[in-house]
Amino acid sequence: MSGATLARYRWRVIPGFGITLGTTLLWLSLIVLIPLAALFLKTTELSLVRFVSIITSPRVVHALELSFGLSLAAAAVNLVFGFLVVWALVRYQFPGRRLLDAMVDIPFALPTAVAGIALTNLYSENGWLGQLLAPLGIQVAFTPLGIFVALVFVGLPFVVRTVQPVLEDLEAELEEVAATLGASRLTTIRRVIFPAILPALLTGFALAFARAVGEYGSVIFIAGNLPNVSEIAPLLIVIRLEEFRYADATAIAAVMLVASFLILLAINLLQRWSGRRGGGLS
C-alpha cells in the first residue's frame, strides 16, 4: 500500500482527529505561541533606533557574548567528553557502569537552583574542589570559569543521551566488514563509526548549546554576576525587568529567542540528515 493511501486509510479509521488536533493546537497556542508572539509584538513597539541602541549597549553586548561564547565552549567540552562517556558506557564493561549510566540524567532531573548552590559551594575557597584548586591559583567560583563549569553540568546529558542509542544500534557487521577488509581499528572508528554517529553528535551539541544559552538557575549562584565581567544575558533580562525597564528586557529576550529558533532549526535539519543517514546504512 502506498504511503498516501495508507495515510488516508488511517485518517478515516481512527476517530477523533478533529477534536484532538484542535485541542492540541488550542492549548499550544494559549501556552506557547500567543505568549511568544506577545514578546515579538512588544518588541515591534520599539523603534528600530531604540532597539539597536539597547542591543548594542556595551553591557548587553558583553552579556550576550559571554552567554553565547561560554555556551559554545561548554557544548564543545560536552561533545568531546560526552562522546568518550558514551563509548565507555556502550562498548566496555566496568564496575559501576550501570550506576554511572543512570547518573548521566542527574543534570536533567536536578533543579537548576540546587545544582547552582552545590557547584558554588564545591568550587568556593573552602569547598571540596575549590580548596584543591586554590593553591594552583585557579579560582572557579564567582568568575566566568564558574559559569563555564555550570554550563558543562547542565549540558552533559544531551550529547550522551543523543549519541548513546545510535552507537548501541550500530550494526556490528559494519565494523566486522571493515576489519575483514583490513582496516585498522582506528581507521574503522574514523571512517565507519564516526560518520554514522556524526549527526547524533552534532544534534547533541546543538541541544547542549541551546540549553546552555538560556540557562539561568545554575549559573547565577556561581557567576558572581559582575556587569561586563560575569553577567549572563538571561540575568540581564531579569535585572532590567526588576528595574521596570521592560523595553530593554524585551529587546534582549527577542534576540535570544531568535537565536534559539535558529538553533532549533539547525537541530531539525540535523535530525532530517541523520534520518536519511540511518536509512542509507540499514
Next chain:
Amino acid sequence: MTDIELHWDDAFAANRKSTPDHVRGRLSPENAVLPGFPSQPQASRTASMSVRKATRARDVRADPAPMRWAIIGIAVTFLVLFIVVPLLNVFAQALARGFGAYFAAIVQPDAIAAIELTLLAAAISVGLNLVFGVIAAWTITKYEFWGKSVLITVIDLPFSVSPVIAGLVFVLLFGAQGYLGPWLQEHDIKVIFALPGIVLATVFVTFPFVARELIPLMREQGTRDEEAALTLGASGLRTFFRVTLPNVKWALLYGVLLCNARAMGEFGAVSVVSGHVRGETNTMPLHIEVLYNEYQFTAAFAVASLLALLALVTLIAKVVLEGRATNAANSE
C-alpha cells in the same frame, strides 16, 4: 521489521487473549519497545544464543587495552567530577550541622509554605500537561496530516527557550504593564506574583515532557491495535482507555515523573513571575535562593536535598521502568 509484522498477524489471528503468555511475549511486536510485560523464562535459551553471538562479535570490535582503560578512566573521572561530587555535596552540606539543624530547616514555617506551594503548583501543572501531552502524542502518532513536523517542533520549542524568557512572556501578557494587565486589574484577578502565574510559567517550561516520552513509543506501536479494537466495535474513547493507554502506561508514568521533577524544580521562569513573597509566592527553589543569599547555607542545602532526593527518585523510577521495557524486549 516486516518479519515482526508477519508475526503480529499470526498472534492476532490466534486471538491474543487465549495465546499462552510466553508465546505472546515473543510474538507481539510492541514487546520490543513496550515495558510492562513480564519477563519470559522461556526466552533464556534464545538469549544465551545471542550472548554467544555477541561475544564472537566483540572480538573483532575490541579496542586495545590501553585505549580501553584510558577512555574508561576519562569517562568515569568526568562523570564523578561533574555529577557525583556535586550531588554528594548537596547532602553533605545539608547534614553538615547534624540532623537536628536539618529537620529544623525543613519544618520552618516559610519552608513548609514553600513546599506546599510547590506541591500545589506542580500538581496543577503536571495534571494539565498530562492531559494535553497525551492528546498531543495521540494526534501526532495516530494520524497523518500536513504540517506534522512543524507541530512537533513547536511542541519542543519550550525546551530551547530560556526559562527567563518563559517567565518574561507571561509578565508581558498579564503584568501590570502587560497587554491584559489593565483588564485583569479591573476585575481584580491576580496572575503575576500569584499562583496562576507560577502555574502558567511551569506549564510552559514542562510542556514537552509527557508528549516527548510518548511520541517515539506510540509511533513505533503504530495504529494496528487501535484499528483492531475499532473494527471489533469499540468506541474511540474505549479504544484509547483499553488499548492505547495500557500500551504506553510505563512511558507515560516516566513522562509524568520527569515532568513533575522539572515542575517542582523550575527556578528561572517561576522566579520572574512569582514576585518572591516569602511564605506566599516562594516555591522551594526560590526559597533555596532566599536562604542561600541570607547565608543560611545549611538551611538552603536542607531544602535543596529534598529536591535532590526527588531527582534521584525520578531517575531510579526511570531505570526501573526502562528495565521493564528491556525485559519485555529481551523476552521476544
